[in-house]
Amino acid sequence: MIAEAGLALLWLAAALSLLQLVLGWAALRENPILPVREADGEGDRVKRGGGANGLSMPLHQPAAGPPPHGSAAGRTLMNFVRPVAVAQGVLAGLAFLALIQLFLRTDLSVQLVAANSHSAKPWLYKFAGAWGNHEGSMLLWVTVLALAGAAVALFERRLRQDTLIATLAAQAAIGLGFYAFLLFASNPFTRLSPVPVEGNGLNPLLQDPGLAFHPPTLYFGYVGISIAFSFAVGALVTRDVGPAFARAMRPWVLGAWIFLTLGITAGSYWAYYELGWGGWWFWDPVENASLMPWLAATALLHSVTVLATRAGLRAWTIMLAVVAFSMSMIGTFLVRSGILTSVHAFAVDPLRGAFILVLLAFYIGGALILFGLRVRHVKEGAAFEIVSREAALVANNLLLSVVLGLVFVGTLYPLVTQALGHEISVGPPYFNAVAGPVALVLAAMMAIGPMLRWRRDALKALAGRIAIPVLLSAAALLAVVIFAPGIGWLPLFGLAVAPGVAAASVAPLWRRNLRRTPFFIFGMVIAHFGIAVALAGMASESAFTRETLVAARPGQIVGVGPFSVRFLGVTPVAGPNWTAIEAELQARRGGGAPAVLRPQARLFSSPPTPTNEAAIGTWWDGQLYIAIGEEDAEGRWQLRLWWKPFVTLIWLGGGLIALGGLLALIGRLRRERRGHPEEAAA
Amino acid sequence: MKRRLVLWLPLAAFAIFLALVAAGLYAPPDRAVRSRLIGQAVPDFDLAPGMPGRPGLASATLRQGQPHLVNVFASWCVPCRIEAPQLDALARRGIPIGGIAVRDRPQDLARFLATYGDPFRAIGADTDRRVQMELGSAGVPETFVVDGRGIIRHQHIGAIMPQDMAAIIAAFEAAR
Numbered sequence: 001m002i003a004e005a006g007l008a009l010l011w012l013a014a015a016l017s018l019l020q021l022v023l024g025w026a027a028l029r030e031n032p033i034l035p036v037r038e039a040d041g042e043g044d045r046v047k048r049g050g051g052a053n054g055l056s057m058p059l060h061q062p063a064a065g066p067p068p069h070g071s072a073a074g075r076t077l078m079n080f081v082r083p084v085a086v087a088q089g090v091l092a093g094l095a096f097l098a099l100i101q102l103f104l105r106t107d108l109s110v111q112l113v114a115a116n117s118h119s120a121k122p123w124l125y126k127f128a129g130a131w132g133n134h135e136g137s138m139l140l141w142v143t144v145l146a147l148a149g150a151a152v153a154l155f156e157r158r159l160r161q162d163t164l165i166a167t168l169a170a171q172a173a174i175g176l177g178f179y180a181f182l183l184f185a186s187n188p189f190t191r192l193s194p195v196p197v198e199g200n201g202l203n204p205l206l207q208d209p210g211l212a213f214h215p216p217t218l219y220f221g222y223v224g225i226s227i228a229f230s231f232a233v234g235a236l237v238t239r240d241v242g243p244a245f246a247r248a249m250r251p252w253v254l255g256a257w258i259f260l261t262l263g264i265t266a267g268s269y270w271a272y273y274e275l276g277w278g279g280w281w282f283w284d285p286v287e288n289a290s291l292m293p294w295l296a297a298t299a300l301l302h303s304v305t306v307l308a309t310r311a312g313l314r315a316w317t318i319m320l321a322v323v324a325f326s327m328s329m330i331g332t333f334l335v336r337s338g339i340l341t342s343v344h345a346f347a348v349d350p351l352r353g354a355f356i357l358v359l360l361a362f363y364i365g366g367a368l369i370l371f372g373l374r375v376r377h378v379k380e381g382a383a384f385e386i387v388s389r390e391a392a393l394v395a396n397n398l399l400l401s402v403v404l405g406l407v408f409v410g411t412l413y414p415l416v417t418q419a420l421g422h423e424i425s426v427g428p429p430y431f432n433a434v435a436g437p438v439a440l441v442l443a444a445m446m447a448i449g450p451m452l453r454w455r456r457d458a459l460k461a462l463a464g465r466i467a468i469p470v471l472l473s474a475a476a477l478l479a480v481v482i483f484a485p486g487i488g489w490l491p492l493f494g495l496a497v498a499p500g501v502a503a504a505s506v507a508p509l510w511r512r513n514l515r516r517t518p519f520f521i522f523g524m525v526i527a528h529f530g531i532a533v534a535l536a537g538m539a540s541e542s543a544f545t546r547e548t549l550v551a552a553r554p555g556q557i558v559g560v561g562p563f564s565v566r567f568l569g570v571t572p573v574a575g576p577n578w579t580a581i582e583a584e585l586q587a588r589r590g591g592g593a594p595a596v597l598r599p600q601a602r603l604f605s606s607p608p609t610p611t612n613e614a615a616i617g618t619w620w621d622g623q624l625y626i627a628i629g630e631e632d633a634e635g636r637w638q639l640r641l642w643w644k645p646f647v648t649l650i651w652l653g654g655g656l657i658a659l660g661g662l663l664a665l666i667g668r669l670r671r672e673r674r675g676h677p678e679e680a681a682a
Numbered sequence: 683m684k685r686r687l688v689l690w691l692p693l694a695a696f697a698i699f700l701a702l703v704a705a706g707l708y709a710p711p712d713r714a715v716r717s718r719l720i721g722q723a724v725p726d727f728d729l730a731p732g733m734p735g736r737p738g739l740a741s742a743t744l745r746q747g748q749p750h751l752v753n754v755f756a757s758w759c760v761p762c763r764i765e766a767p768q769l770d771a772l773a774r775r776g777i778p779i780g781g782i783a784v785r786d787r788p789q790d791l792a793r794f795l796a797t798y799g800d801p802f803r804a805i806g807a808d809t810d811r812r813v814q815m816e817l818g819s820a821g822v823p824e825t826f827v828v829d830g831r832g833i834i835r836h837q838h839i840g841a842i843m844p845q846d847m848a849a850i851i852a853a854f855e856a857a858r
Contacts, residue, residue, distance in 0.1 A: 330699075354707060357704060368696055371689065371693075376689060
């Protein structure tokens with residue numbers, strides 16, 4: 001019954017999204033352009049900002065013809081769109097809950113459950129198993145899309161009403177295609193006959209507490225960024241690209257970006273400890289698929305500030321909003337079609353790939369055509385000088401776009417070479433070599449940007465402000481060259497840039513009354529500081545990691561970095577659905593207290609799969625990472641040991657970045673509630 | 683006018699992406715990692731004997747007119763034990779097999795050959811995996827068919843199973 005109810009809910013939600021689209025369309029036709037409430041205020045703002053030249057005309061041109069307040073029918077239609085969007089979100093959420101319920105009960109008459117679950121699985125993995133497969137993860141995808149639309153319908157009060165309606169209609173249009181994909185090509189509720197006695201079980205790599213929370217978090221960001229896309233489409237439709245629009249869009253972008261940041265950070269840590277390879281980023285197509293929207297969203301976050309504050313970068317901001325979610329959709333396509341091999345690929349089905357490809361062509365192509373047609377009417381905002389906050393943000397945007405382009409090309413390169421007839425794989429050497437240097441320049445740029453004033457600034461004054469960070473970086477460079485000669489130049493510059501960026505990122509708080517500093521300034525400071533922290537962690541991990549690979553007998557002592565590790569022996573252990581060989585090792589540094597680490601080589605019973613559970617010991621200055629391999633004929637065990645100094649900073653930095661985003665979001669929302677229309681020109 | 687054209691660039695880029703991906707989707711890729719050296723000469727190498735008293739393996743041997751199988755293996759590699767009977771069968775057919783023992787030790791190697799059979803005419807010790815990498819081999823076991831001029835004609839990735847024998851023999855015959 002639950003499966004049928006879930007399917008019915010899904011159909012209903014799809015019908016509502018069609019209704020939402022049609023209602024929105026009709027309302028906009030009845031009411032082509034609403035009264036331009038904010039046009040005057042906006043013109044004022046720009047003037048006060050000092051950029052009142054001929055270029056700073058607000059975008060919305062009150063069209064000749066339609067009555068100023070639209071028809072009564074149009075207004076009635078508009079009043080329906082919000083409730084429909086909310087109802088659609090609720091129905092999709094219920095359908096997803098139905099699927100979770102099926103997994104919790106291990107209802108093996110449902111094909112998806114039988115193929116991906118098992119009655120002897122701990123409940124957490126039954127729960128998480130709901131999205132550890134193709135159909136379930138697509139349902140989660142659509143649910144987040146619908147919930148995001150519902151959230152906009154419920155909470156967005158600042159956007160011009162016609163733009164809001166167009167936004168909700170765009171969100172419904174995206175939803176419609178993906179509902180069709182679920183219902184016709186990936187139905188999660190299909191029944192199975194005859195009912196099998198037992199399920200196939202979940203991929204043991206995915207049986208990890210991290211998996212219970214990583215995909216939903218990531219999806220909230222990954223799919224939540226669809227709101228930016230719909231906002232952009234809505235604004236293009238109603239020709240409403242201006243500061244007020246940007247201020248309305250910003251909290252949504254921030255919200256999605258926070259989830260995306262957290263999801264990527266968590267995913268990186270999961271790969272680090274679960275895959276047992278000791279690496280934290282593999283440039284796997286799926287990792288890239290989450291990184292690319294993040295890069296675009298980060299650029300968007302900064303350009304939207306220029307639009308909100310200085311009325312500039314209009315076309316560019318719209319473009320980024322389109323690109324960010326396009327990257328999410330392209331990522332979904334790359335992963336779900338199996339066109340690129342990846343550890344995350346669930347199923348390879350060309351039909352599904354073709355389906356998503358058609359959706360992609362329709363949505364992204366449609367948005368880009370709308371962009372080409374409409375954006376030429378968008379006037380660019382106030383002018384600015386080469387040395388100014390705007391210019392720094394433009395540079396930030398360009399650099400982020402370059403990194404995005406490089407990652408995109410690298411991810412797709414196997415397809416290009418395959419089309420040319422020979423296969424080649426593009427691995428970490430390419431990405432590190434091409435994206436690394438650009439990212440370093442970007443980090444340096446990030447240090448300078450917040451120190452600049454809007455519109456124009458003096459180079460001399462800037463030189464005075466960046467003196468301390470530059471000196472710090474130079475000192476760090478010198479120290480590394482002297483004390484740790486011979487490390488690669490990329491980690492070398494990473495170690496040098498990080499302290500300078502850290503110092504520069506807190507500079508905006510210098511000589512400020514901290515109690516009167518708005519939250520979003522703190523947010524920026526913490527997020528930028530987080531970048532410096534993560535950068536330091538990455539550089540240190542890459543420069544100073546020590547690795548030992550040995551075949552050891554119990555009792556033997558192995559050295560790695562500053563540690564001497566005594567291999568005490570192995571014992572068999574058993575978990576709820578696995579058995580394992582567990583090694584016991586005692587790690588000691590200098591005269592310090594010994595720490596006991598227990599890595600496992602696990603064998604899961606269903607499906608029978610070996611996995612490697614690394615043991616990780618954390619010290620204040622790094623992590624000791626031990627994985628156990630096979631036993632050889634003479635009773636020796638393969639052991640891999642890594643000492644990774646300051647590797648934890650990578651994820652600490654990621655957490656700080658997300659925290660900064662959260663503070664900025666709270667700051668923006670509080671300011672909005674107090675009814676501050678203008679931005680602090682800080 | 684220029685600005686107008688620029689505005690359509692994203693759409694053009696997206697169209698290229700679509701074309702590329704659509705092509706990729708309808709030509710499902712062969713996921714095997716191929717040696718890019720197929721059809722090319724084996725790289726120059728001269729490996730010391732893997733075991734005392736036995737000949738080592740050099741690329742010069744592979745260029746003396748007679749085709750060879752070159753088997754990349756190791757005593758610590760479990761799938762290599764599984765393919766051992768097939769290699770023995772190939773050796774009994776008179777096919778000369780050269781071994782490249784990757785990251786191995788003489789005493790381990792001797793024990794391995796004593797247990798699982800010894801089909802090799804020569805075994806080279808590739809202690810640092812350099813030759814394996816130059817051959818374009820991604821793992822053990824892997825087997826190459828090399829013709830009499832030292833040109834790589836065929837690559838088999840993974841253990842040679844009974845059902846793979848026909849293909850290997852055919853490739854060897856074709857290399858004569």
